[in-house]
Amino acid sequence: MAPWTIMAMGTAVFSIRLAPEYSIKQSYFWTTAALVAISVFCQFIYRCILYPEYFSPLRHIPTPEGRSWFRGNSTSMVLETDRIREWTKTIPNKGLLRYYMAGNLERILVVGPKALNEILVTKVYEFPKPESLRLKLLRFTGNGILLAEGDEHKLQRRGLLPSFSYRHIKNLYPIFWEKAVEMADAIEKQKPIRSNGTVVQISDWAGRVTLDMIGLAAIGRDFNAVHDPATEFHRQYDKLRMRPSTWTRILILISMLTIGFKAFFRLPTKWNRESMAAANYIRAYARQIVEDKKETSQGVEDDAQEKDIASLAMASGAFSDENMVDQMITMLVAGHETVAASLQWAVYALGKHAEMQTLLREEIRTHLASSSNIIAAQVDSLSYLNAFCNEVLRFYPPVPSTVREANIDTSLAGIFIPKGTSLLILPGATNLDKDRWGSDAEEFSPDRWLGDGRANSGGADSNLANLTFLAGPRGCIGQSFAKSELLCLVAVLVGRFRVELEDPDKKLEINRSISATPKDGVMARLIPLEGWRVK
């Protein structure tokens, strides 16, 4: 419970007992309510007017003009990536900017290379994820690698890294390819093919195919969502990702100001009940997989090629059974929606750039057969396909922002950062920064990844220029896994279909939840094309 509320309640009790003439009608309720109202008013004056101007130790960091007392520097309740990106371009700074979010919460935006290097690499454990985010995710994922901190994180990461190495990921390509082909077949069968092709909502298919891919390749279960999206697992998994209603969000806000964020999760709201029931279902499901794997775990060394990520991690002996369950759920949470989002963006980009589709199709059809046993080296050798996917990931980062909180008094780029400071890292801005990517940074151009020494860097001079997967000890461990999925999905889709957006001139609106995606889920016409050799 917030200290101000406790103080107001305590003061009400004292005033009625000791000085009833100062209470309101000698009523605990009215006296407490009046004191809470006064304390909220005082907090508002302090936090919104006095603190930013006179007391904040961060007040010398450049801050955008025009702050509202209620909405801070924001014009709405959601994070406006484009608006913040504009500040990074127009406000001179030494690597940090300060802004106020809705509700006048102060935040530091980390933009300079030195500050980014510190927060992501050299001082990474001084800047964990904020407690509110941890509490929200912890109920589902447990203490898996995404939430573990400090030495515990180092240990878990060391245990998981070998299973995510390219040496193993390359063995997963056939799974990704087969699933992509399965999806393409299912799309073709969905309706009788008319001459103008089938219009599909890509988000639906992307969610299904990437769930199957991560199921098979990461935890060793085929969810079969491409063929049947209505299984009990799928239903429960959707509930896990269910967004709270507006009323629930208001209740969360009130809880944060009064009883505290943690206590909100104990309230018997529908959202709490249903998401917790779903989390328990998924946890029991994952626990069963761990049990099954233990029974059939002999000979891992011999047939490591066949193994999914979780089986390899289990065989390493680095994890207890329960922590393995945490890791499996973490992989689902971190690795499903993000790849589904990149596929949506890839199809969006294909629809916008017909000429790139032609180049891709030529390369894909020349070097790959539509349904043979694909091996990683074949897919990886296609330079334009790789360039296109890299550019999709740079230009449309599925996780355009991420937050951190200083856990000690520290500094970034020589500027003092007190404990508790909230910070924002913005791949959506860094990835399009002209200082790092050149004057065409804001153009979608796969060509930047072609040519000598550009295949991995895109021509940028630092590995902190592309933050799609962040970087450093907390960068995405599933980066190669994700890229391989995307390569196979784009190759099969472009090889099989001509892709057109249903309404190419529609204004792009973005949906922001765990990841950022086009609001309409990308409505695209997929027109089947003949003539892709089979063997």
Ligand code: HEM
């Ligand atoms: C295009 C797809 C993906 C993107 C854009 C992406 C992006 C990211 C980002 C930005 C982070 C850091 C989050 C933060 O600390 O705030 C992260 C962490 C992580 N990702 Fe990914 N990811 C993708 C796919 C995957 C896949 C497929 C997996 C697993 C199979 C995965 C597993 C993880 C894990 C376990 C972490 C936590 C790493 C740690 O804290 O040490 N991700 N990812």
